[in-house]
Amino acid sequence: MRRLPNDSGIVELQDQKHMDADELVELCTRTEVSCPGFKKFDFFEIVDGTDDFSAKRIVGRGGFGTVYKGQLTTGVMVAIKRLDENATVFDFNSELQLASLQHINLIRLLGWCVHGKERLLVYEFMHNGSLDRIIFEKTKAALLNWHKRLQIIKGLAEGLVYMHKHSLLWIIHGDLKPNNVLLDQDMNPKIADFGSARTLSSDLEEGRTIRIVGTSGYIAPEYASRGLYSVKIDVFGFGVLALVIISGRKNIILEEQGDTVGNLVRDAWQLWSDERLHELVDPLLRDGHEIYEMVRFVQVALLCVQEDPVDRPTMSDVIAFLNFESTSLLPDPKPPSELINRDATDFNLSAYVGQLNRTVAITITGSAPLSTRVRIIVDPET
Structure with missing residues (x-):
């Protein structure tokens, strides 16, 4: 394997940068353009679909957010990741990579929502949950x-x-x-x-x-x-x-x-x-x-x-x-x-x-x- 030229272990500072709403909106908007099918979701539809982020709707917790089971106004079930306030731009941007990936064995990222302090990502819902x-x-x-x-x-x-x-x-x-x-x-x-x-x-x-x-x-x-x-x-x-x-x-x-x-x-x-x-x-x-x-x-x-x-x-x-x-x-x-x-x-x-x-x-x-x-x-x- 090749190693980094200076083998110094230097890490980009933006890895630890906290999320700015305007920056995230711009990032998601650019992703929409390059990834057909990826779209913005209405915040209040998400709130209604999760019973205002009810604890009863929680289906999982990750290192940077909580996942809720939600239902859209169309009746479609989705999984909604609500990112923690400690999540960084790196965390959000890493998840956004999914929008460009299409494979039967990768979860599909359907869209996004940034509203005030809320940073939300919407995924297809898996009925049998996690392994x-x-x-x-x-x-x-x-x-x-x-x-x-x-x-x-x-x-x-x-x-x-x-x-x-x-x-x-x-x-x-x-x-x-x-x-x-x-x-x-x-x-x-x-x-x-x-x-x-x-x-x-x-x-x-x-x-x-x-x-x-x-x-x-x-x-x-x-x-x-x-x-x-x-x-x-x-x-x-x-x-x-x-x-x-x-x-x-x-x-x-x-x-x-x-x-x-x-x-x-x-x-x-x-x-x-x-x-x-x-x-x-x-x-x-x-x-x-x-x-x-x-x-x-x-x-x-x-x-x-x-x-x-x-x-x-x-x-x-x-x-x-x-x-x-x-x-x-x-x-x-x-x-x-x-x-x-x-x-x-x-x-x-x-x-x-x-x-x-x-x-x-x-x-x-x-x-x-x-x-x-x-x-x-x-x-x-x-």
Whole structure:
């Protein structure tokens, strides 16, 4: 991979700039012109459709806003993201990238509304909600049989290939997790919440930032520790997601032991190495899975969660791997690094948990090229 010319970690100041209403209106208006179908919605129609943003209408919370179920005057159901006052221009602009994307496995952004202090984005509504509300609930997880789980994994892979190869820019989601995968009435997956998304041009394969936003258990090691981002951070998140979908388990980072990939990743690799992968499959599936499919999908997932991004495949490779009929054609994944004591790591993490905004503020020092404060969104549900 190419690195930034000066490898300095400099970040554009507008990343942290708070949203000015006039600036956002101009931005959305320009987006309307370039993206047919994207339009402005009436604020009072949104207020009526959400019962004045009633708590009973809340269907999700993201790092930068709350999502409500709403009904337009036409009767159409929509999802409305009400951005927090702490959201920045970067967050809003990242979401707006969706307006130009059209893929069956990406959520559709329908329009916008800026009214006073309100910043609202309107999306298509997914009747089965987010993946985390199903996969981790025993009464609901049974709805996802083996075939449907594999279709969700394949759908996510297809959506990511589209993002990573779309137009002249490579779009990186940056926060893949079960909460950000929505399911339609047929359980087809839609990648959602692009508030952390970034773009890279084809002549620059890697970037660096001090504004690190991700979720514990799904964030790639090089992004969490050094702020390096590329399409390979999405490959890592996809790999963890695939293991979660197959196992029905959460991925927990063992921070005290210097862990960078999580206990689910480590367990999956050990079971694969011991040829005991049947123990990884969600017990709710019982005998409904084909052993050869399970081995292939887990092996591909393990390739995606390699600690060194150079060892991870591209998402185009992933789709090819998932379609192989024999695992003998697949490379063997390298084992995760040994767990060590926290004091033995090559960088020190000084962290505290902010209970009100559910974030962890981290200072990275030591072998990292810069010392700075970064922010990682921590979802207590995952």
